[in-house]
Amino acid sequence: MKTATATIALSALQHNLQRVKQLAPNSKILVIVKANAYGHGMERVAEAVQPQADGYGVARLAEALVLRAQGIEKPILLLEGFFSADDLPHLAQQNIETVIHSEYQLQALESAVLDRKIKVWLKIDSGMHRLGVELPQVAEFYRRLQACVNVQPQINFVSHFSRAEELACGYSEKQLHNFNQAVGNKSAERSLAASNGILFWPESHFDWVRPGIIFYGISPTNEHLATEYGLQPAMTLSSSLIAVRELVRGEPVGYGGAWVSQQATKIGVIALGYGDGYPRDVPSGTPVLINGQRVPIVGKVSMDMITVDLGADSTAQVGDEVIFWGEDPQGNALPIEEVARHVGVISYELVTKITPRVIMEYR
Numbered sequence: 001m002k003t004a005t006a007t008i009a010l011s012a013l014q015h016n017l018q019r020v021k022q023l024a025p026n027s028k029i030l031v032i033v034k035a036n037a038y039g040h041g042m043e044r045v046a047e048a049v050q051p052q053a054d055g056y057g058v059a060r061l062a063e064a065l066v067l068r069a070q071g072i073e074k075p076i077l078l079l080e081g082f083f084s085a086d087d088l089p090h091l092a093q094q095n096i097e098t099v100i101h102s103e104y105q106l107q108a109l110e111s112a113v114l115d116r117k118i119k120v121w122l123k124i125d126s127g128m129h130r131l132g133v134e135l136p137q138v139a140e141f142y143r144r145l146q147a148c149v150n151v152q153p154q155i156n157f158v159s160h161f162s163r164a165e166e167l168a169c170g171y172s173e174k175q176l177h178n179f180n181q182a183v184g185n186k187s188a189e190r191s192l193a194a195s196n197g198i199l200f201w202p203e204s205h206f207d208w209v210r211p212g213i214i215f216y217g218i219s220p221t222n223e224h225l226a227t228e229y230g231l232q233p234a235m236t237l238s239s240s241l242i243a244v245r246e247l248v249r250g251e252p253v254g255y256g257g258a259w260v261s262q263q264a265t266k267i268g269v270i271a272l273g274y275g276d277g278y279p280r281d282v283p284s285g286t287p288v289l290i291n292g293q294r295v296p297i298v299g300k301v302s303m304d305m306i307t308v309d310l311g312a313d314s315t316a317q318v319g320d321e322v323i324f325w326g327e328d329p330q331g332n333a334l335p336i337e338e339v340a341r342h343v344g345v346i347s348y349e350l351v352t353k354i355t356p357r358v359i360m361e362y363r
Contacts (some may be wrong), residue, residue, distance in 0.1 A: 001240045004276040005359040010048040012232035017052040024205040028054035031214035039351035064096045079221040090097040092116040099123045101131040121156040138182040156189045164196030195220045205337035222341045233326025254299025266310040275303040277354040286342040289323035289334040
């Protein structure tokens with residue numbers, strides 16, 4: 001009997017990169033594998049798509065070093081840049097590329113004594129106002145990077161949409177304009193489009209696209225399913241029923257008696273909980289899939305267990321597989337976007353919170 005298990009379809013990841021290539025045929029692909037590849041397992045995921053990936057994007061130096069240690073030789077970009085000047089020798093030695101978004105980082109580069117030059121992507125704040133060089137400062141940052149002895153001659157430009165899924169708000173057009181104006185006619189490779197940009201803003205594809213959530217076969221928004229965009233969900237999160245119990249009308253289930261049976265029914269207990277990364281505060285009624293049927297979660301999620309209302313006539317038995325999102329062997333699907341809508345979070349949060357206790361299986 002399996003406990004909490006995340007099954008990853010590597011063929012789905014490969015399909016999704018092919019789909020990205022169809023959408024952005026003239027762009028190179030920087031595959032985003034930060035946060036343990038959005039919960040899918042960074043090392044196995046990176047290895048599985050090496051032939052299709054032109055490079056990888058990570059958030060932490062430790063992630064980049066793991067990829068290099070496993071033999072990944074393609075470009076690796078620190079999407080937030082380095083956090084300390086002490087990181088720079090590691091970047092130079094391991095040929096790790098870095099975003100530069102601040103005066104602190106620029107000064108650290110200018111002051112460092114390095115054996116090798118570092119590849120730099122200058123991040124422009126085109127309107128998100130999170131990280132990036134402000135528009136009036138771009139020319140000066142670019143000049144100083146060109147003059148810096150520690151920087152490779154070819155400097156790339158990067159920025160990030162903040163409202164790319166809002167197609168009618170007009171803000172993405174503003175960001176696109178700002179980015180183009182800041183880069184001007186400089187001889188440089190450009191990257192603006194992450195998942196939403198890839199799907200909705202073809203004029204932003206430029207030299208590099210950065211598929212994140214869509215690479216894993218998940219829609220960037222809960223309002224649409226990934227399959228609507230020709231993507232294949234890569235992860236199925238599952239576990240097993242470890243108990244089936246009879247319940248009479250009026251009996252509470254779980255901590256605090258938060259749910260009380262309105263009629264005689266059967267309750268299923270599943271070996272998965274917030275200790276595995278499933279959200280603790282899911283509302284009663286959030287569905288799971290058992291034997292091709294959707295049944296609702298009832299009561300509070302425990303650290304190691306979840307209870308569901310199987311219904312009085314259920315034939316479910318101990319050992320039956322339970323799908324929390326993904327697809328069962330018969331092809332019945334419970335999309336993660338639907339689960340995220342019930343829980344009131346984005347799908348990104350569901351996959352990235354999976355804990356190390358969950359068994360990872362690849363097929």
